[in-house]
Structures are given as C-alpha cells and as structure tokens.
Amino acid sequence: MDSITVLMTSPMSDYLEKQLKDRFNLVKLWAYSPKTDFFKHNSHSIRAVVGNTKIGADAELIDSLPELEIVSSYSVGLDKIDLRKCQEKGIRVTNTPDVLTDDVADVAMGLMLAVTRRVCECDRFVRRGLWPKGDFRLTNKFSGMQVGIVGLGRIGSAIAKRAEAFGCPISYYSRSEKPETNYKYFSNIIDLAVNCQILVVACALTEETHHIVNREVIDALGPEGILINIGRGSHVDEPELVSALLEGRLGGAGLDVYENEPEVPEQLFGLENVVLMPHVGSDTVETTDAMADLVIKNLEAHFLKKPLLTPVV
Amino acid sequence: MATEDNEVEDHRPLVLIHHLPSFKLPLQDRLITHFRLFDSLASPEASSVRALICVGPTPVTADTLDHLPSLRLVVGSSAGLDHVDLAECRRRGIAVTNNEVEDHRPLVLIHHLPSFELPLQDRLITHFRLFDSLASPEASSVRALICVGPTPVTADTLDHLPSLRLVVGSSAGLDHVDLAECRRRGIAVTSAGDANSENVADYAVALLLDVLRRVSAADRFVRSGLWPQIGEYPLGCKLGGKRIGIVGLGSIGSEVAKRLVAFVCTVAYNSRNKKPSVLYPYYANVHDLAVNSDVLVVCCALTNETHHIINKDVLTALGREGFIINVGRGALVDEKELVQFLVQGEIGGAGLDVFENEPNVPKELFALDNVVLSPHLAISTPESFEALNEVIIANLKAFFSSKPLLSPFEQE
Numbered sequence: 270m271d272s273i274t275v276l277m278t279s280p281m282s283d284y285l286e287k288q289l290k291d292r293f294n295l296v297k298l299w300a301y302s303p304k305t306d307f308f309k310h311n312s313h314s315i316r317a318v319v320g321n322t323k324i325g326a327d328a329e330l331i332d333s334l335p336e337l338e339i340v341s342s343y344s345v346g347l348d349k350i351d352l353r354k355c356q357e358k359g360i361r362v363t364n365t366p367d368v369l370t371d372d373v374a375d376v377a378m379g380l381m382l383a384v385t386r387r388v389c390e391c392d393r394f395v396r397r398g399l400w401p402k403g404d405f406r407l408t409n410k411f412s413g414m415q416v417g418i419v420g421l422g423r424i425g426s427a428i429a430k431r432a433e434a435f436g437c438p439i440s441y442y443s444r445s446e447k448p449e450t451n452y453k454y455f456s457n458i459i460d461l462a463v464n465c466q467i468l469v470v471a472c473a474l475t476e477e478t479h480h481i482v483n484r485e486v487i488d489a490l491g492p493e494g495i496l497i498n499i500g501r502g503s504h505v506d507e508p509e510l511v512s513a514l515l516e517g518r519l520g521g522a523g524l525d526v527y528e529n530e531p532e533v534p535e536q537l538f539g540l541e542n543v544v545l546m547p548h549v550g551s552d553t554v555e556t557t558d559a560m561a562d563l564v565i566k567n568l569e570a571h572f573l574k575k576p577l578l579t580p581v582v
Numbered sequence: 583m584a585t586e587d588n589e590v591e592d593h594r595p596l597v598l599i600h601h602l603p604s605f606k607l608p609l610q611d612r613l614i615t616h617f618r619l620f621d622s623l624a625s626p627e628a629s630s631v632r633a634l635i636c637v638g639p640t641p642v643t644a645d646t647l648d649h650l651p652s653l654r655l656v657v658g659s660s661a662g663l664d665h666v667d668l669a670e671c672r673r674r675g676i677a678v679t680n681n682e683v684e685d686h687r688p689l690v691l692i693h694h695l696p697s698f699e700l701p702l703q704d705r706l707i708t709h710f711r712l713f714d715s716l717a718s719p720e721a722s723s724v725r726a727l728i729c730v731g732p733t734p735v736t737a738d739t740l741d742h743l744p745s746l747r748l749v750v751g752s753s754a755g756l757d758h759v760d761l762a763e764c765r766r767r768g769i770a771v772t773s774a775g776d777a778n779s780e781n782v783a784d785y786a787v788a789l790l791l792d793v794l795r796r797v798s799a800a801d802r803f804v805r806s807g808l809w810p811q812i813g814e815y816p817l818g819c820k821l822g823g824k825r826i827g828i829v830g831l832g833s834i835g836s837e838v839a840k841r842l843v844a845f846v847c848t849v850a851y852n853s854r855n856k857k858p859s860v861l862y863p864y865y866a867n868v869h870d871l872a873v874n875s876d877v878l879v880v881c882c883a884l885t886n887e888t889h890h891i892i893n894k895d896v897l898t899a900l901g902r903e904g905f906i907i908n909v910g911r912g913a914l915v916d917e918k919e920l921v922q923f924l925v926q927g928e929i930g931g932a933g934l935d936v937f938e939n940e941p942n943v944p945k946e947l948f949a950l951d952n953v954v955l956s957p958h959l960a961i962s963t964p965e966s967f968e969a970l971n972e973v974i975i976a977n978l979k980a981f982f983s984s985k986p987l988l989s990p991f992e993q994e
Contacts, residue, residue, distance in 0.1 A: 389798040392792075395955040410965040430844055544801050545801050547809045
C-alpha cells in the first residue's frame with residue numbers, strides 16, 4: 270500500500286510513524302513550513318489523515334484534501350475532528366477506544382491518591398532534606414471518600430470500578446441514567462458536586478460539555494472538595510478553577526489536561542494541594558503501541574475494503 | 583382550714599441545711615420529697631433537729647453544735663471534712679459522713695520515649711488512671727501498659743513492672759517489643775490490629791501508581807515550566823496486567839490485594855504459612871515470588887526471620903523491569919543493595935515509605951525519577967488516630983473485665 274499517501278498531523282509516536290512509513294507513503298505535516306507549501310504540493314494525493322489530541326482534522330484541513338477518505342485518530346477523544354463535515358462528505362472516522370481505558374482510569378486514581386495523601390508533596394519534603402527536621406503533617410484518608418463521576422462511559426466506569434475497591438461510594442452524572450449499575454445517578458452536575466468529595470471529569474468534550482465545570486460547580490464542590498480532570502482542559506473554566514484554588518474555595522485538584530496545552534497556569538505551581546501532569550493519560554509503552562496498532566489496522570481495513578475495527582463515522 | 587379529712591400528716595424528718603450565705607445546695611427540690619428543710623441556726627427548729635447537711639466548706643464548729651442540742655448526724659457534701667470539727671463531733675456522739683466517690687478506674691502505664699506523645703489521652707482518662715514513669719511507685723502494681731509508637735519494651739523494662747500482664751501496642755508492627763520475653767513472663771501483647779490497614783494499603787497503591795505512571799516526576803516536570811519547551815515526556819508503565827507479589831498477606835497485604843485486583847492485576851503472595859482460605863497463588867519463599875512477579879509489595883512484620891528478606895538475590899530475581907513498594911519496615915529491605923540496583927538501573931523503580939535509618943534517606947535516591955520517597959506516613963490521617971484509640975481502649979477494657987482481647991498478637 271505504499272502508493273497510498275497518508276498525512277500525519279504531528280509527531281505523536283515514533284512507533285506509529287515507523288509503522289506508517291513502512292506501509293504507506295507517509296507525509297508529515299510538521300515537516301512543512303509554512304503550511305501553504307504543503308497544501309500546494311500534496312493536497313490531491315492524500316487519502317488518509319492520522320491526527321491526535323493536538324491536531325486533528327478540522328473543516329479547513331478536510332476541505333483542502335479533496336481525496337480524503339478516512340481520518341484515523343490516535344486518540345479516543347474526537348473534539349479535534351469536524352465530525353459533521355466528515356459525515357457530509359462520506360469520510361470515515363476511527364478512534365482508539367478501549368485500549369487506553371485502563372491507563373487513563375489509572376491516572377485518574379493516581380491523581381486522586383496523590384492529591385488526598387499529598388504523595389508528591391511528601392516526596393518533595395524528603396528530597397529537600399526536611400524529614401530530619403520534623404514530621405510531615407496529617408493528610409486525609411482516601412478510602413471511603415465519596416467519588417462523583419461526570420460521564421459514565423468506558424473510562425468513567427473503569428474509574429468507578431477501581432474507586433469501589435477502596436470502599437468509595439460512587440455517584441455520577443451522565444447524559445442518560447445507567448440502571449445496570451448500582452451507582453447513584455444525579456440528573457445534573459451541581460447536585461453531583463454537592464454530594465461528592467472528589468469530582469472526576471471523564472466525559473467527551475462536545476459543545477454541551479464545554480466548561481461544564483464552571484464557578485457554580487466549583488462552589489458546590491467546596492473548600493473540602495477535590496476536582497480531577499482527565500478529560501479535556503476545556504471541560505473546566507480554568508481561570509475560575511485557578512482563583513478558587515488560590516482563594517481556598519476548592520480543596521484541591523489533580524489535572525492531566527489544560528485549556529491551552531502545553532501552557533499551565535503558573536499560579537498553580539506553588540500550591541501543595543494540586544498535582545499536575547502533562548497530558549499523559551494514555552502514555553505508557555504498552556498502550557501507545559496498542560493505540561498505534563489500532564490506527565494501522567483501521568487504515569489497512571479501510572484500504573482493503575474490510576470492515577473498520579473502531580469506526581465513529 | 584384543715585379538717586380531719588383533708589389533713590395529710592407530714593412524716594418527713596427534719597433536716598437543717600447548714601450553709602454560708604454564699605453557698606447554696608443544688609437540687610434541694612429532690613430533698614423536700616423526703617425531708618422537711620430549714621436553714622437557720624436561729625430557727626426554733628434548731629433545738630429539735632437531729633441531722634444537718636453541711637453545704638460545701640461551711641464550718642461545723644463547737645459553737646455550731648452548741649446551737650443544735652439534738653443533733654446526731656452531720657452529712658458532708660464534699661470528700662474533704664477539714665471544715666468540720668471531727669473531734670468535737672466524736673466527743674458529742676455525732677456521726678459524720680463524707681461524699682467520697684471511689685475511683686474505680688484501672689491503672690495504666692503510658693510507656694513512651696521522650697519524643698513521643700500519645701494523642702487523644704483525654705479520651706483515655708475517662709476510663710483509666712494514667713502515669714508514665716517506670717520510676718513511679720505505681721510501676722510495681724500496674725498490670726497494663728500502652729506502648730507509644732516504637733518505644734522499646736525490653737526485658738529490662740519488664741523487670742520494672744513485676745505485676746504487668748498486658749502490653750498494648752499502638753502500631754501494627756511489634757518489632758520493638760521483646761515478644762519472646764513477654765511470652766516467657768505470661769504477658770499478653772496486642773497490636774493496633776486492622777485500625778490502620780486501609781490507610782497503609784491506600785498508600786501502597788498510591789506509591790505504586792506514582793512510580794509506574796511517574797506522577798511525582800511529571801508534577802515536578804510541569805512545575806519546572808519545561809513542558810512548553812521540551813514537549814515530550816517519557817512514557818510510563820502500564821499497571822494493568824502486572825503480576826503483583828505481596829510479601830506478607832496479613833491485614834494490610836489483603837487490603838492491597840483487594841485494591842490491585844480492581845486495576846486488572848493478578849496477585850500472588852508469600853507468607854510464613856499458606857492461607858487455605860485464600861485463592862491467590864502461594865509461593866513458599868520470596869525469591870520464587872519475585873521470579874514470578876512484576877511488582878513486589880512488602881507488607882510483612884519485621885522479625886528476626888524477615889530482616890533483609892528483600893536482598894540482592896530477590897532484587898535480581900525481580901529484574902530490570904521489576905518494581906518494589908515498601909510500606910512495612912525499612913529493615914525488611916537490604917537498603918544498600920536496593921540503592922545500588924536503582925542507581926545502576928538494574929531494577930525498574932521503587933516506592934518507599936520506610937527506611938533502615940529513619941529519618942535519614944540515602945541521598946543517591948534524590949536524583950532518581952523512578953523512585954518515590956515518603957517520610958513514614960502511611961498511617962498519618964486523623965482517622966488513623968481515632969481508630970487506633972478505639973482499639974487501644976477496647977483491648978484495655980477487655981483485659982480489665984477478663985474478656986477476650988480484641989487484637990492479640992499471634993504468631994502466624
């Protein structure tokens with residue numbers, strides 16, 4: 270299939286890059302500067318786009334690629350892809366669900382534990398040589414804390430299953446109630462925030478869920494409450510979050526995503542009740558390889574006219 | 583006007599309430615159901631009254647008694663009677679009673695090193711009389727002691743306490759107590775039992791997630807402002823599918839296992855003895871467990887047998903891709919060897935809450951990103967101390983009422 274030209278939007282994975290190069294005619298978007306040169310020379314040959322959470326396939330890109338047949342995203346999130354446009358033009362879209370579910374859920378749990386038990390702060394305390402001078406202070410017990418999940422999809426359910434093993438009562442807000450679970454359902458996010466101690470954002474980013482965690486929700490969560498975000502930065506009104514943390518109106522936060530990555534509000538750097546990770550939810554060797562394999566398999570299936578493995582459109 | 587039909591004869595005896603103007607007797611309304619009361623030595627009834635209640639420190643002197651020729655009883659309302667002329671009362675054949683409340687609280691020694699305090703002592707004093715020095719005269723009669731933190735209980739300690747029958751530990755570990763000596767002397771020992779197990783298990787999982795997914799290292803990276811410059815951050819290791827080897831499947835080990843199963847891990851264990859009711863695979867020695875594990879979680883008690891149970895041999899068996907989490911005691915691990923393995927990259931990483939020589943931590947570890955360090959904190963939540971207090975009080979109460987102890991230490 271090395272006559273088929275595939276566009277990779279950003280340097281997301283060396284392994285994926287190699288696999289694509291071995292199988293297809295790979296064109297790397299970031300090798301061209303300015304972008305206009307790229308469009309002039311390649312736009313008519315590109316039949317597939319491999320995008321990720323940084324650069325997907327927006328309307329502008331799709332319109333400039335008249336031969337585009339498939340967008341295979343190296344992510345489960347689809348917020349960077351103009352799905353409506355793809356649908357209109359009959360362009361297929363695939364993503365990478367399931368293979369990254371466990372890893373993202375693990376990061377959510379890692380953040381919850383790190384924030385409540387101040388693990389990073391303790392590590393800093395020891396490395397700075399402060400232990401001989403005196404003990405670290407008490408932290409809060411994690412087991413049994415009430416956990417509220419926004420979005421009980423694959424990742425949300427995986428988080429619930431893990432938190433349950435710590436004796437945490439689980440509640441959730443989702444587009445629809447899931448009666449097959451035993452978890453407590455709330456029909457709106459404010460009620461969920463009022464009734465939990467740790468609020469975890471695990472839903473997809475859509476127009477409706479943009480800034481779903483706003484000042485009102487943060488206030489409902491309160492000065493003892495903790496926000497964990499492993500969804501998308503834009504789920505949360507970031508300036509509101511920062512001021513709530515600085516003013517002590519929110520108890521703590523564990524964040525893997527931000528509104529304007531890789532920029533992270535510097536005011537958070539001095540806070541001990543915050544844990545910050547650089548969007549690594551699915552970043553393990555095993556999972557990134559599995560994601561890459563899924564992208565490749567979807568592309569091959571498409572060009573061999575076989576059923577797609579994980580189609581979205 | 584009273585008629586024969588309406589008149590209720592008053593059979594209540596007469597009692598004088600003897601008080602200084604500034605003193606009142608509370609609850610007098612209770613007394614009037616039983617007694618007719620008056621309160622002045624000048625009253626005509628003073629000549630016939632046979633009993634008086636002495637309010638607080640109101641003096642009862644010879645002069646007082648001269649006003650009360652029929653008096654036969656002085657009832658004091660305090661334990662002390664120094665305001666009553668006891669000799670004069672005795673001379674006149676007047677009986678005197680006081681209000682001593684007998685202290686039924688059992689005596690307990692708080693055995694602690696100078697730097698250690700027992701939190702929540704105020705709860706204990708509602709149940710027990712406390713003292714804290716082996717030099718105190720009470721040491722010879724005390725039957726129970728609370729051992730605060732790692733304060734050693736040695737043969738010498740026990741020599742000072744000839745009546746001791748119970749040592750109540752305040753931690754899960756009892757390596758600071760000479761258990762053999764206690765057994766020899768017929769002294770029972772209790773531990774903190776399960777009071778802290780959940781907290782320690784939570785912390786073990788927290789350390790493991792941190793090491794594998796680089797939580798602390800990533801947090802350092804973001805706070806350094808390097809993300810916009812460097813962009814790429816090293817990949818972590820997936821927890822799901824890892825083979826967890828638990829060293830010591832006691833209360834803490836079981837809680838760790840329960841949690842990690844939910845992360846899609848498999849669990850195997852080593853313990854002194856195989857546990858017939860447990861379904862996880864058992865390995866008779868730690869080396870074999872290490873060969874078959876990706877992660878070792880050390881949760882066992884420190885004894886002579888388990889000292890340096892994690893040695894060079896075990897670390898080699900665990901391998902380059904292996905990880906170790908220690909929430910037990912520092913001396914369970916040959917720390918020098920572990921540091922070498924970590925520095926040389928011969929082991930995948932470590933999460934350590936305990937060290938051989940706390941609070942000193944080998945400085946070579948400070949430069950490593952695949953190590954997470956913690957200042958022996960696994961139980962440090964307010965809930966831990968509450969739970970601990972309950973276990974301590976429960977064990978002591980059981981002992982003093984000859985009931986079975988709540989969390990006796992038993993060799994497994």
